[in-house]
Amino acid sequence: MQTFFDKYLPWFVLREIPFLGNTLYKKLIDRFQSPETVLTASKAEFESIGKISTKTLYGLLHHKLFMEQAKIELEQIFKNHIHIVTLNDAFYPVLLKQIQDPPPFLTYYGTLDNESPCVSIVGSRTATSYGLSTSENLSFKLASKGFQIVSGLARGIDAMAHKGALRAKGKTIAVLGSGLKKIYPKENESLFHEIAETGTIFSEFKVNADPIPGHFPVRNRIIAGLSCGSIVVEAAKRSGSLITARLASEYNREVFAVPGSIKSKKSEGTHSLLKQGAKLVETEMDIIDEFHHFIHKKKETLSQVPLESSESGSYPGRIQDRPRILNFLEPYPVHIDIIIEKSGMKSSEVASQLLDLELEGLVNRHQGNCYSISEDYH
Numbered sequence: 001m002q003t004f005f006d007k008y009l010p011w012f013v014l015r016e017i018p019f020l021g022n023t024l025y026k027k028l029i030d031r032f033q034s035p036e037t038v039l040t041a042s043k044a045e046f047e048s049i050g051k052i053s054t055k056t057l058y059g060l061l062h063h064k065l066f067m068e069q070a071k072i073e074l075e076q077i078f079k080n081h082i083h084i085v086t087l088n089d090a091f092y093p094v095l096l097k098q099i100q101d102p103p104p105f106l107t108y109y110g111t112l113d114n115e116s117p118c119v120s121i122v123g124s125r126t127a128t129s130y131g132l133s134t135s136e137n138l139s140f141k142l143a144s145k146g147f148q149i150v151s152g153l154a155r156g157i158d159a160m161a162h163k164g165a166l167r168a169k170g171k172t173i174a175v176l177g178s179g180l181k182k183i184y185p186k187e188n189e190s191l192f193h194e195i196a197e198t199g200t201i202f203s204e205f206k207v208n209a210d211p212i213p214g215h216f217p218v219r220n221r222i223i224a225g226l227s228c229g230s231i232v233v234e235a236a237k238r239s240g241s242l243i244t245a246r247l248a249s250e251y252n253r254e255v256f257a258v259p260g261s262i263k264s265k266k267s268e269g270t271h272s273l274l275k276q277g278a279k280l281v282e283t284e285m286d287i288i289d290e291f292h293h294f295i296h297k298k299k300e301t302l303s304q305v306p307l308e309s310s311e312s313g314s315y316p317g318r319i320q321d322r323p324r325i326l327n328f329l330e331p332y333p334v335h336i337d338i339i340i341e342k343s344g345m346k347s348s349e350v351a352s353q354l355l356d357l358e359l360e361g362l363v364n365r366h367q368g369n370c371y372s373i374s375e376d377y378h
Contacts, residue, residue, distance in 0.1 A: 008105075009074060010036045013070040016066035025104045026102060026104065031049050039060075046061075085105060086105040093225075095253075105204075107202075108200055108202045116146055119150065119287060120149075121230075121231045122231070122235075123232055123270075126266070131233050133160075134258055135157045136164040136167075138231065139161040139164025139168075143164065143169075147291075148170070150226050152174065152175055153175075153192065155185055173226065175222045175223050177216040178211035180201065204218075204219075227248065228253055228291055229248070230245055232270050237265075257273040257279070327343075333372045335370050336350065339371065361374060
């Protein structure tokens with residue numbers, strides 16, 4: 001029986017070879033079928049598949065030089081009970097395998113699910129309250145429909161996307177820009193462990209690799225590659241989320257964008273995507289309509305949350321039954337003083353009604369004594 005080290009060591013040896021990028025790695029596996037066969041190939045066989053740099057060719061022919069380093073890394077993986085999935089495994093993510101430069105193998109915590117479709121939700125690390133709530137709500141509703149939510153575990157939009165899926169008792173996948181033993185940011189450590197319990201934490205980097213800036217654009221191709229579509233909730237002009245969107249487009253996957261305020265710099269990137277042809281998202285149905293063929297069964301254990309429901313609160317849908325104060329609220333936060341001024345109501349009456357509406361889930365409270373109408377109610 002093939003042992004853990006026998007099975008995976010050749011994969012790790014190849015990764016250690018200088019300048020052997022993912023595209024060439026995949027080409028070698030396609031040509032020779034396995035890393036074991038690659039490591040026994042001759043110079044002539046290597047040269048027959050196309051141009052290979054002198055340093056890389058030397059490394060392939062003298063691969064034993066890299067054996068010890070590969071063993072050290074594999075020992076760390078074994079010691080930390082980390083799983084591995086390779087390009088040759090049947091449960092390697094199907095859509096990810098289709099991109100030009102998929103990771104030859106991924107290390108992961110959790111479980112793999114190749115049955116449920118994946119949708120990524122990405123955006124700003126310094127998001128507005130509107131962006132955060134939108135990310136969480138979209139994720140919750142899509143996860144409730146059986147989608148796996150993919151994101152990058154970053155603070156802001158990413159974290160809320162993961163949390164929305166977990167709240168729906170659905171599955172979420174976090175793709176790291178670091179090794180699995182270097183959780184980043186540290187503030188999301190508990191979220192990391194929560195995801196690992198029911199979903200998946202992926203990394204293509206070495207176990208103890210630091211979260212250096214160059215890792216994140218590389219990581220983004222995995223987020224886009226795993227997903228049948230990518231949703232950008234809030235992004236500035238130079239946001240890394242736009243890289244994910246561009247890659248999704250290059251992979252012939254759907255790109256969605258959530259509009260924001262024309263006055264918000266944090267929405268300039270998403271508005272740019274919309275101008276370039278990204279699909280506008282107002283509700284989760286804008287995504288579901290594109291991927292309805294992926295929803296082959298309904299999760300019976302999950303309650304479905306419609307955007308508008310007469311049972312969602314104490315106030316029915318008829319206009320005359322709604323508290324008048326709702327007429328002065330918007331999806332964007334409004335200061336209580338402006339609500340008092342526009343409504344002409346007493347400050348005590350406004351405060352009382354806002355508290356009731358907040359408890360009903362119809363109104364969201366924000367920092368600075370500001371309020372907005374709930375996305376579900378609006």
